[in-house]
Amino acid sequence: xxxxxxxxxxxxxxxxxxxxxxxxxxxxxxxxxxxxxxxxxxxxxxxxxxxxxxxxxxxxxxxxxxxxxxxxxxxxxxxxxxxxxxxxxxxxxxxxxxxxxxxxxxxxxxxxxxx
Numbered sequence: 001x002x003x004x005x006x007x008x009x010x011x012x013x014x015x016x017x018x019x020x021x022x023x024x025x026x027x028x029x030x031x032x033x034x035x036x037x038x039x040x041x042x043x044x045x046x047x048x049x050x051x052x053x054x055x056x057x058x059x060x061x062x063x064x065x066x067x068x069x070x071x072x073x074x075x076x077x078x079x080x081x082x083x084x085x086x087x088x089x090x091x092x093x094x095x096x097x098x099x100x101x102x103x104x105x106x107x108x109x110x111x112x113x114x115x
Contacts, residue, residue: 001099002015005096007083007089007093008080008089014060015063015067020062023062023065027058027072036101038055039051039052056094056097057076063100
C-alpha cells in the first residue's frame with residue numbers, strides 16, 4: 001500500500017510491503033511488529049516517550065525508504081527538534097502509519113486481508 005503525507009512542510013511517500021519487515025530488521029536489528037507491539041506496553045516515563053518516538057520515526061523511515069537513498073541519520077536530520085512538541089504532526093504521522101499497516105491476519109484461512 002502507498003500513501004503520501006505532509007510532515008513539517010514536506011511531502012513524503014510511504015510504501016508498505018513484505019520487504020518492509022525485512023528492511024526494518026536489516027536496518028535496525030529488531031523485529032518491526034515486536035517494536036510496534038512494544039509501544040502498547042510502555043508507560044508514561046521519559047524513557048518510554050523516547051522509545052515511542054524512536055519507533056515511530058524508524059517505521060516512518062522504513063516506509064519512506066523505497067523513495068530515498070538517505071541514511072536514517074540523514075533522514076532524521078531533515079526534522080527540526082520542534083516536531084517532538086507538535087502533537088498534530090505526530091498524530092498525523094501515527095495515523096498514516098496505522099493506515100499503511102491496516103491489514104490483519106485471517107486465522108481461519110491464514111491469508112492477509114484489508115480491514
